[in-house]
Amino acid sequence: MSRMSQYADATGLIERSAAAFATAIPDSPGDGFFGPASVAWRVAGDLASPVAGLRSLMVQALHPLAMAGVDQHSDWRSDPVGRLAATSSYVTTVLFGERGVAEHAAARVRKIHEHVTGVDQETGRPYAASDPQLLLWVHAALVDSGIVTCALLGDELSSADADRYVAEMTVAAEIVGVPAGLAPSSRAELDAFIESVRPQLRCSAAAKESMAYLLDPPGLDDEVGEIWQDIREAAVVSLPEWARELYGYSAPSLTAMRRTEIRQALGVLDAVYLGEPGVLEARQRIMLRARSARPA
Amino acid sequence: MRRRVPAAAVVVAAGAAGLALTAGLLRRRVGRLRFERALATVQLAARGGARYAGSAPRLFAAAGERREQLRNDLAMRTADDVLATLGTMKGVMVKLGQMASYVDDGLAPSVRRTLSRLQDSVPPMSAELAAGVIAEELGARPEHIFAQWDPEPIAAASIGQVHRAITRDGQAVAVKVQYPRIAETMAADLDNVALLRRMLRITAPSQDVDGLIAELRLRVLEELDYRREAENQRLLHDYFDGHPTISVPGIIDGLSSRRVVTSELVTGARFSELADWTQEERDLAAETLYRFVFRSLYEVHAFNGDPHPGNYLFHGGGKVTFLDFGMVKHFTDPDLLPLMAMVRNLCVENDPAAFRASMEEAGFLVPGAPLSDDEVVEHLAVFYELVRKSEPIEVTSDYATSVVRRFFDVRSPVAQYARIPQSYVVLQRINLGMFALLGDMHATANWRAIAEEIWPFMQAPPSTPMGRAESAWRAAAAGVSRG
Numbered sequence: 001m002s003r004m005s006q007y008a009d010a011t012g013l014i015e016r017s018a019a020a021f022a023t024a025i026p027d028s029p030g031d032g033f034f035g036p037a038s039v040a041w042r043v044a045g046d047l048a049s050p051v052a053g054l055r056s057l058m059v060q061a062l063h064p065l066a067m068a069g070v071d072q073h074s075d076w077r078s079d080p081v082g083r084l085a086a087t088s089s090y091v092t093t094v095l096f097g098e099r100g101v102a103e104h105a106a107a108r109v110r111k112i113h114e115h116v117t118g119v120d121q122e123t124g125r126p127y128a129a130s131d132p133q134l135l136l137w138v139h140a141a142l143v144d145s146g147i148v149t150c151a152l153l154g155d156e157l158s159s160a161d162a163d164r165y166v167a168e169m170t171v172a173a174e175i176v177g178v179p180a181g182l183a184p185s186s187r188a189e190l191d192a193f194i195e196s197v198r199p200q201l202r203c204s205a206a207a208k209e210s211m212a213y214l215l216d217p218p219g220l221d222d223e224v225g226e227i228w229q230d231i232r233e234a235a236v237v238s239l240p241e242w243a244r245e246l247y248g249y250s251a252p253s254l255t256a257m258r259r260t261e262i263r264q265a266l267g268v269l270d271a272v273y274l275g276e277p278g279v280l281e282a283r284q285r286i287m288l289r290a291r292s293a294r295p296a
Numbered sequence: 297m298r299r300r301v302p303a304a305a306v307v308v309a310a311g312a313a314g315l316a317l318t319a320g321l322l323r324r325r326v327g328r329l330r331f332e333r334a335l336a337t338v339q340l341a342a343r344g345g346a347r348y349a350g351s352a353p354r355l356f357a358a359a360g361e362r363r364e365q366l367r368n369d370l371a372m373r374t375a376d377d378v379l380a381t382l383g384t385m386k387g388v389m390v391k392l393g394q395m396a397s398y399v400d401d402g403l404a405p406s407v408r409r410t411l412s413r414l415q416d417s418v419p420p421m422s423a424e425l426a427a428g429v430i431a432e433e434l435g436a437r438p439e440h441i442f443a444q445w446d447p448e449p450i451a452a453a454s455i456g457q458v459h460r461a462i463t464r465d466g467q468a469v470a471v472k473v474q475y476p477r478i479a480e481t482m483a484a485d486l487d488n489v490a491l492l493r494r495m496l497r498i499t500a501p502s503q504d505v506d507g508l509i510a511e512l513r514l515r516v517l518e519e520l521d522y523r524r525e526a527e528n529q530r531l532l533h534d535y536f537d538g539h540p541t542i543s544v545p546g547i548i549d550g551l552s553s554r555r556v557v558t559s560e561l562v563t564g565a566r567f568s569e570l571a572d573w574t575q576e577e578r579d580l581a582a583e584t585l586y587r588f589v590f591r592s593l594y595e596v597h598a599f600n601g602d603p604h605p606g607n608y609l610f611h612g613g614g615k616v617t618f619l620d621f622g623m624v625k626h627f628t629d630p631d632l633l634p635l636m637a638m639v640r641n642l643c644v645e646n647d648p649a650a651f652r653a654s655m656e657e658a659g660f661l662v663p664g665a666p667l668s669d670d671e672v673v674e675h676l677a678v679f680y681e682l683v684r685k686s687e688p689i690e691v692t693s694d695y696a697t698s699v700v701r702r703f704f705d706v707r708s709p710v711a712q713y714a715r716i717p718q719s720y721v722v723l724q725r726i727n728l729g730m731f732a733l734l735g736d737m738h739a740t741a742n743w744r745a746i747a748e749e750i751w752p753f754m755q756a757p758p759s760t761p762m763g764r765a766e767s768a769w770r771a772a773a774a775g776v777s778r779g
Contacts, residue, residue, distance in 0.1 A: 264488050267384025275410030280417050
């Protein structure tokens with residue numbers, strides 16, 4: 001906690017993420033890695049997606065080497081909002097952008113990763129951000145979070161769709177440097193991979209500190225700040241039991257009423273997001289593509 | 297001779313309410329700006345003329361036919377589309393946005409943008425989805441129910457849309473069709489009082505939030521059931537039947553239900569077109585609006601809570617058709633008596649102590665506030681300025697701005713003791729909407745003389761030609777009811 005004061009506040013979180021989203025949705029329908037009929041688009045458009053995003057970060061941070069890379073190399077403390085917006089922009093580009101644009105963005109990430117190496121102070125283990133095992137962990141946390149939060153708060157995926165989603169997403173792992181064939185391609189493989197990494201996981205000081213920041217970011221507008229409390233609760237509830245234990249968080253499971261209330265808060269957040277310039281138009285572009293792919 | 301007074305003074309002054317109605321809400325200026333914003337939301341309640349393509353131009357970069365095409369491409373095709381667009385609080389926020397466009401100029405720009413964009417984000421139902429609602433509600437598809445059915449909606453309505461049709465009897469009608477499943481989800485969302493309280497704290501920081509929520513919740517719940525709207529419209533249609541200038545379209549009973557309401561189709565000039573009319577015409581139209589509001593209040597004990605510029609059609613010679621009765625507040629005698637006592641004590645009796653006592657009794661002013669009677673009058677009487685003296689007064693927006701700003705200064709010694717009782721929340725809404733309308737029309741009249749005709753404790757003889765025509769109508773109506 002001692003370094004909390006080094007963190008910049010989260011002013012502009014919604015505005016900057018929204019701008020990143022709007023810019024990353026292409027104007028004209030091009031050939032992307034996913035598409036209007038993909039499960040990935042559905043998951044990305046689910047009301048629960050802000051919770052999925054927060055949960056991903058929380059799970060990812062439990063890998064001490066992944067966390068060390070962020071802790072030692074990223075501008076995360078001085079510009080947390082910029083960092084989150086950049087991540088959001090990257091994910092949106094991979095999901096909705098044209099292949100060339102997505103590949104270009106992924107190449108930039110790979111290039112940055114080349115320089116992200118070091119030694120984790122807590123475990124004494126060396127790390128490299130380009131290590132496929134670390135990339136896979138980050139990837140798996142993201143995909144798993146999409147499935148789990150849709151089930152908890154949004155439109156639950158059927159088991160076939162969950163398998164499809166995991167399979168669709170392998171390309172996202174591959175373009176950022178995971179060798180072909182290594183990424184899980186079914187829900188069972190995904191679960192097995194996560195289970196296999198679990199012995200390495202720990203809540204490092206850096207993880208504790210950065211998650212404490214994320215769960216209660218200073219500087220949000222009042223109305224967004226209150227809604228954030230609901231998102232935080234939902235993210236903590238959605239974590240696997242072992243992850244909650246590592247963090248030392250506790251959360252009773254959601255009652256039906258609490259679930260409804262959190263969905264309502266997510267609806268308000270979504271409306272705020274929609275009020276940002278370009279977001280409505282970006283969503284309309286997505287919808288038009290979805291409609292042209294699946295005429296009613 | 298002719299004085300200029302704040303638009304804000306008009307309605308309240310006429311005896312409907314007191315200052316406290318607007319205290320706390322109107323923190324900045326009332327006037328042209330707000331009115332323009334109200335116009336920007338016309339598409340929500342507009343009927344019979346404001347076409348979608350024209351009313352949501354900001355949606356698309358594309359123009360003309362391309363935009364129309366896009367609108368169709370984005371239409372809500374299933375009940376799930378409706379829920380995705382208006383579920384989880386968004387429909388409730390659209391309603392709040394509609395209300396906020398009248399009642400709060402103090403909205404943060406970001407919140408205003410959010411609410412306005414949210415309205416823009418609601419596309420129409422596809423022809424098929426709308427036809428499905430008709431079939432569910434009226435028992436058969438619209439082609440079978442009506443002699444002619446226009447599948448293209450002519451306007452957006454609150455939580456629904458309006459189609460034109462011709463009945464088998466050959467009558468041209470406007471059919472308002474509610475989005476499927478919206479009532480259930482909005483009712484559930486209105487149960488989340490904690491979240492509503494947060495949202496309203498944004499829009500009305502110094503308001504008595506709990507009373508406001510309770511009232512808005514009730515009114516929105518009522519609005520979700522079109523049968524109630526039909527009932528209200530029927531009530532006012534029957535009351536004003538034969539009125540020389542006021543007209544309310546009749547309801548077609550057999551073609552109305554919980555989610556569909558069918559009424560006579562009326563065409564006329566929109567509010568915005570009044571700008572090209574003569575001032576004499578605008579004054580006549582304003583007199584009709586004024587008479588409508590206070591005749592409704594004092595004689596029908598009902599008040600249309602949606603003073604939206606899209607809810608009026610103008611026909612010249614002061615003739616106005618009133619539309620959309622989704623949000624009607626009914627008043628009881630105990631609600632109305634204090635309002636009458638307030639206006640009477642201040643404007644007729646000139647009795648500050650009695651005025652103050654009636655304000656306190658109605659709940660507009662905290663009893664025992666450390667203010668002298670004269671202070672209370674000094675700060676509150678400005679809202680009655682229009683009816684304190686019998687003389688022609690022009691209502692302007694600009695003057696309203698300065699007086700309202702002075703008056704609702706939170707540092708005013710009265711502001712902290714002012715309250716808005718729950719049952720008057722809707723009254724306040726129409727007051728504010730009326731200010732904007734009359735101010736924008738630069739309407740001139742001897743409002744006091746008209747008010748005296750209507751005040752139940754005075755019932756003065758007619759003061760204008762319209763008053764004489766109205767008086768004849770009333771006499772005839774009384775004759776009919778006696779006969």
